[in-house]
Amino acid sequence: MKAILLTESGGTDKLAISDIDTPVLQDNEVLVKVKALSINPVDIKTRTGKGVYGRIKEQMPIILGWDISGEVVDVADSASRFKAGDEVFGMVNFPGHGRAYAEYVAVPEHHLAHKPKEITHEEAAAATLAPLTAWQVLVHQGQVQPGQTVFVHAAAGGVGHFAVQIAKHLGAYVIGTASERNADFLKELGVDKHIDYRNQDFVQEAREVDFVLDPVGGDTTRRSLEILKPGRKLISIVGGANEKVQNVAQERGISAANYLVQSSGEDMEQLAALLATGKLKAHVSHVFNLDEIGKAHEQIETGRTVGKVVVVV
Numbered sequence: 001m002k003a004i005l006l007t008e009s010g011g012t013d014k015l016a017i018s019d020i021d022t023p024v025l026q027d028n029e030v031l032v033k034v035k036a037l038s039i040n041p042v043d044i045k046t047r048t049g050k051g052v053y054g055r056i057k058e059q060m061p062i063i064l065g066w067d068i069s070g071e072v073v074d075v076a077d078s079a080s081r082f083k084a085g086d087e088v089f090g091m092v093n094f095p096g097h098g099r100a101y102a103e104y105v106a107v108p109e110h111h112l113a114h115k116p117k118e119i120t121h122e123e124a125a126a127a128t129l130a131p132l133t134a135w136q137v138l139v140h141q142g143q144v145q146p147g148q149t150v151f152v153h154a155a156a157g158g159v160g161h162f163a164v165q166i167a168k169h170l171g172a173y174v175i176g177t178a179s180e181r182n183a184d185f186l187k188e189l190g191v192d193k194h195i196d197y198r199n200q201d202f203v204q205e206a207r208e209v210d211f212v213l214d215p216v217g218g219d220t221t222r223r224s225l226e227i228l229k230p231g232r233k234l235i236s237i238v239g240g241a242n243e244k245v246q247n248v249a250q251e252r253g254i255s256a257a258n259y260l261v262q263s264s265g266e267d268m269e270q271l272a273a274l275l276a277t278g279k280l281k282a283h284v285s286h287v288f289n290l291d292e293i294g295k296a297h298e299q300i301e302t303g304r305t306v307g308k309v310v311v312v313v
Ligand SMILES: NC(=O)c1ccc[n+]([C@@H]2O[C@H](COP(=O)([O-])OP(=O)(O)OC[C@H]3O[C@@H](n4cnc5c(N)ncnc54)[C@H](OP(=O)(O)O)[C@@H]3O)[C@@H](O)[C@H]2O)c1
Pocket: 040, 041, 042, 129, 130, 133, 153, 154, 155, 156, 157, 158, 159, 160, 177, 178, 179, 180, 182, 197, 215, 216, 220, 236, 237, 238, 259, 260, 261, 300, 303, 304, 305, 306, 307
């Protein structure tokens, strides 16, 4: 099968298309023929030796990627949730070795959900790591309730655009930051109040919020403590809640923590139900072919992607 190997950490020139053996199934795995996959900033971080590179660097060959949508073509004897011919999607083995940049991927069946027939493989591949992060942060970590105010930084990005829709679904009032050029996009997603973070100070524009989702880090994390109600919570997905930030939060009677998304077929089924009814939509702004993987990485590296970048296989 064709796969993109990471020959060593570095630039996009280290991503090499190769012919390798189709993976052999382990217990509880299914073999998925990939139709589309999506790219996340962690792919770029890992390619350059950061991200989860340390966890997977000994497991040759290194194949990046975690987000897939495709069709089940084989099932281990011990697996029972899916059968050949089922269309599935999910985030594979994160934060381990996903090996998703390939024509076939072996996936623990409990990382997958049935792909809703109402959406394309491109949309399904886009709706994996990013909305799973938003779901796990808002539902499990934040336990967001109807009527609460949720503040989403980077609301036009991969995680952000799903977080806005999920927070609205949970009944929250949603404040989102993005540059002015994304103001209409945020409105379409359902944002109640847009803050142009380049020209406005979010601390002056938002007060007394119940929950902050932080995909930015640094000063943004630190200053977000100023807009939270006492007793409420900030979750950073970029490690912004360092010891200093956590201490300041504690002094103010609020909580600040970091979070790393985990593969979960159960959560994927919840997302699938929302995607099937159109309550949740993946916005795919760029589509590339497998042999253009370097270009797909370069798009994410701009830091300005609206929604998601997808690669068709
Ligand atoms: N811990 C975890 O489990 C986890 C999971 C997923 C992602 N992440 C991390 O979260 C970060 C975001 O991921 P992503 O997939 O959403 O990235 P992305 O799609 O590449 O984000 C791009 C968006 O960020 C916006 N942006 C950039 N700087 C901003 C700022 N200072 N304030 C507000 N918006 C800003 C841009 O909007 P404008 O063009 O309008 O500026 C753009 O739309 C990455 O570092 C990623 O690795 C962590």
